[in-house]
Amino acid sequence: MSRHRLLVIGGDAGGMSAAAQAHRIDDSIEVVVLEQGHDTSFSACGIPYWVGDLVGSRDDLVARTPEEHRRRGLTVHTGTRAEAVDLDACRVSAADGRTFDYDTLLLATGGRPTRPPIEGLDAPGVFGVHRLDDGAAIRSAIDELPRDRPRKAVVLGGGYIGLEMAEVLQLRGLDVDVVLADPLPMGLLDADMGERVCDAMRSMGMGVHTDARVTAVLTGADGRACGVRTDDATFDADLVVLGLGMGPEARLAEAAGLGIGVTGGIDVDATMRSRTHENVFAAGDCVQTYHHLTGEPAHVALGTHANKQGRVAGSVIAGRPARFAGVLGTAITKVGDTEIGRTGLCTTQAEQAGFDFRTDVVEATTRAGYYPGAEDIAVKLVTEAGSGRLLGGQVVGGQGAGKRVDVLATAIWGRMTAEELSESDLSYAPPFSPTYDPVAVAARVVSRAERG
Amino acid sequence: MSRHRLLVIGGDAGGMSAAAQAHRIDDSIEVVVLEQGHDTSFSACGIPYWVGDLVGSRDDLVARTPEEHRRRGLTVHTGTRAEAVDLDACRVSAADGRTFDYDTLLLATGGRPTRPPIEGLDAPGVFGVHRLDDGAAIRSAIDELPRDRPRKAVVLGGGYIGLEMAEVLQLRGLDVDVVLADPLPMGLLDADMGERVCDAMRSMGMGVHTDARVTAVLTGADGRACGVRTDDATFDADLVVLGLGMGPEARLAEAAGLGIGVTGGIDVDATMRSRTHENVFAAGDCVQTYHHLTGEPAHVALGTHANKQGRVAGSVIAGRPARFAGVLGTAITKVGDTEIGRTGLCTTQAEQAGFDFRTDVVEATTRAGYYPGAEDIAVKLVTEAGSGRLLGGQVVGGQGAGKRVDVLATAIWGRMTAEELSESDLSYAPPFSPTYDPVAVAARVVSRAERG
Structure with missing residues (x-):
């Protein structure tokens, strides 16, 4: 009996997580990865910081090279661009003329940068x-x-x-x-x-x-x-x-006849299995996922999700139950000394989702006002009217502001109300926050207002 | 008809929060505050940083002076040490011989630094x-x-x-x-x-x-x-x-015959009302509070709790329902570049509380490993065996480590399991965390192990 073959298209976060997970659970599975480029498991998120000389070398952005993956028992073909998938024959054709049969296919073709049809956009420079x-x-x-x-x-x-x-x-x-x-x-x-x-x-x-x-x-x-x-x-x-911005790169899947969702991403269920072809899975920036709060289809291109989705797909492919729990759209970034975080629903999204909601903004400081390095921080909360349930949060401020969005993401994930968050026991010491943390202050403002 | 008089003993966080809140809700209440020192609403937590020249002046540590409180309609007697409380007569005697009658009494006598009976401890220096x-x-x-x-x-x-x-x-x-x-x-x-x-x-x-x-x-x-x-x-x-360390300063209450709890703090219910005398309330470091997870009596001296408890007491005194939701014992500090946070139950506390639990520790970095300033961080979780419910968390690491304890505190407050936390959507960008945040990694390790 020949080994079950998992063919993975795409050697970055989603694809390699799936490959590694499936192999880890069941090493009788033959895992073959096709990657069009020469890198695997690299951090696209790190590219700006490499450009900015904050990261020393290209190699720093590669979490695991093709060779490292091979040493762990995976077959990795780099420089191999998958050109077509025959879903009936269970066969992938590469640009170099080779073909690869599969029992199970995992698509991890990633994201496609938005390129509007503007004259000159293809010019050098x-x-x-x-x-x-x-x-x-x-x-x-x-x-x-x-x-x-x-x-x-x-x-x-x-x-x-x-x-x-x-x-x-x-x-x-x-x-x-x-x-x-x-x-x-x-x-x-x-x-x-x-x-x-x-x-x-x-x-x-x-x-x-x-x-x-x-x-x-x-x-x-x-x-x-x-x-x-x-x-x-x-x-x-x-x-x-x-x-x-970045949309899903689902052209290969679409051309093959795989179901595509309303967001343009490959249409998968929570086990990352195609809704139209049961021996096909997909993970990462190429898939349509769903919002944890609303259940609505969503597309979010982020390495964290790609990793988790790949792990889920790899588990399921290897026979172990797993589900991807959806996204809140949590994100963080910085520009200069200003940190920015957001999670859950913003006003527009809450409107679209049909919530009756309120918004509140508070301004505070990242540390005790008298402590060196205390910076301004603004926290905005979106909460369901009546229930007070947290729906979304946004923070903008100085050092220490951004990661506070994780408290909001956790509270939203746990379906907490603003009142519960305001009562919760967040840490305080002068180098780290005012007596009440700014996110707790924001939650208290909401819960007071809700109480009327 | 004379005004209802709220007498507050102690002009720091617990006392002034209660005073201000009661007055804000019902300005027909006459609020009188007795403070033995000359400052009100000061940050004891900031003293080390003032000693360290990180805070410029003593005034920086005073959030609101007696005069500021007076301008808001409170009567504040500084330099007035309450010496005895007659609970039957509803009267407080001060060291200077004056007496103050009350309808409602709020005790906010604060904490008492532990001073073991060691020879020479009272010496100058x-x-x-x-x-x-x-x-x-x-x-x-x-x-x-x-x-x-x-x-x-x-x-x-x-x-x-x-x-x-x-x-x-x-x-x-x-x-x-x-x-x-x-x-x-x-x-x-x-x-x-x-x-x-x-x-x-x-x-x-x-x-x-x-x-x-x-x-x-x-x-x-x-x-x-x-x-x-x-x-x-x-x-x-x-x-x-x-x-x-700091115990509750409850000598005045105890001498008056007010009920004292097993922790040595004034025995109050969740509305901050004395369990033995219904027109007496207490708030802040002098009270016995309770653990949010276990319901067990606890004493935690912290300005955040004192503020919240004072606000609850003030609300209830002014006729608005309120409850203090208990503590997780969340705390944060730093020594040099090392940040330390803890919340919920540590191993000893989980044992004492009778939980069947497991502990897991992970080591990670505070930022993407390749990003400048990435520092080591260790995250330890205490989780209930079987259910996977989070019971406690500890973090030690470089810049950005400490405040991660707030994610754990929020998850514990929301009664989340390690698996739920591992699935949650925490923020990621290279300047802020690895692809998986260290607390999510720790939660994943637990949930994997729990799954067997």
Whole structure:
């Protein structure tokens, strides 16, 4: 009897977690991984910090090399791009002409950076921030710039990647303009919180150009990008960086006839199994997942989820029950000294989900006001009217602000009310918080108001 | 008809919160506060940092002065020490001979620093860390020390105050020996976690002398403390600082005949009302409270609880229902760059409470391993066997470690299991955590082990 073969397409977080987990539980499973690039298990989230020289080398961003995976018993084919899947024949064709049969298929094709149809977007000098090669290309481009004049970068998009790239490009000495179509950066924050982020960016000396529709990337005589044109203005640029968000990369799955969800991600159940093909699983940025609070379909591209989903898929494939419990959309980032966190539903999402809710914002300090390094922090809560159940939280503030979103994420996950959170026993000492932690203060404001 | 009079004994966190809250809800109540010292609403927790010159002035530690309270409509008598309470006559006698009648009495007499009967403990040069005057006295003592020879301090006790004082005395340039009766500092941590703290202190150059019974404070010809003797050794000292813990200051209540609990604190119910005298309330470090998880009596001296309890008492006194929800014993501190947090039950407490439990420890990093400033962090969880319910958590590690205890406190408060915490959506970005936050990693280890 031949071994059961699990074929994995994609060698990053989702794919390798699944591969490793399945193999760990049942080493009689033959695990074969196809990865189009040359890296496995790398941290795309770390690319901005490598560009910013905060991370020493490309190797630092690779958690486990193909060779390390092989030593653990996995077969890994790098430089092997899966071109087509025949779901009936259970066979994958690679671009190099090889074919791979499978008993079980796991798709971990990752995310696809949003690239709107803008003239000039494919010109040299326009960079994505998706794979390690992108990071290397941006680094080279910076290194090659002349030092005898101001160097300029335009970042398109004001989400996480946009903010992070703006920060590190400035760290590298470039003048930075951030151009975004939305009225404010960080679209998953409410406007009042997004304004705080916008102010922080401007106070760092970045140009932040909102409500700006990009009409073209301008190119010079050498064909390289040299600027960005919007409806209203033109921005010079030595390099243009795309931070326009990330959708699911599900083209291979879709072409094969696999069910695709409303978010564009591969349609899987909580065991990460395709809803249309029972011997196909998917994990990571390519899947449609669901919101833990609402049960609604969601797409969130994040290594943490990819890892968990891969582990779930690997367990189920190897015969051990497991479920992915959904996402709250928790996220954290920073720009300069300003930390930003969000979790659960923002106002727009709470409206869309049909909740009767209230919002409250408090301003406090990250440490006791008299302790050195106490910084401003704003905490915004979205709570269900009547029940007081926590639905969402947002924080913007100085050092120590961002990770406070985890308290809110935990409280939301545990279906706690604002009153319960306000009563809970959060830690206090002057170097760490005011007598009441700012998240508890916010919860208390809600519960007082709810009590009328 | 005369106004209802609320008499408050003690003008710090518990007393002033109660006073302010009762007055806010019902300004027909006449609120009279007796405070033996000259400050109200001060941060005792900030004293170490004032001694360490991290806080600029004594005034910074006063959240609200007597005058500010008066402007808000409270009558505040400072320098007025309550000497006796006649519970039948509803009358308090002050040391200066005045008497104050009350309709409702609120006792907020605070904590009493532990002072074992050791020879020489009352000598000049031995300092508590309880009131702002203590901080001023330590500052003066340091300022008066000669600069032409090593200056030495001995700290008695290895709890929070002991650690914090050791840190700041070292910051001020003194050689520091910490002498403690226990086998390890931070007795509310398990031994394996306490060892990490001990190692951190020693690597800072502090002497840490454990299992050491102090037999005498030695005094010089001038009568001032000049050293500490234990069973085994003698330590020179220019100043001796007491950090031996804090019990409830309930002598006034006890002498009056008010019910006292097994912890030595005033016996109150969850509305902060005396169980023996219905027109008497108490709040803050002087009360016996209860553990949120076990319901067992507890005494925890902490400004956060004092504030909350005062607010509850003030509400109830003014006719608005309120309850104090109990404590988890959450605490946080730091020594040098090492942050320490704990919440819920440690091993000893879980045993005492009769739980069938397991413990797990994981070691991780505070940020992505490749990101600058990533530091070691150890997370220990205590969970109920079988159910997997979280009972307690401890963290020791570098910057960013300590406040992670709030995630554990929130999860415990919400009665979550380790599996639920492991599935929850905690934030991730390289400057803030590894792909899985260390607390989620710890929870996952538990839930995997529980699953067998």
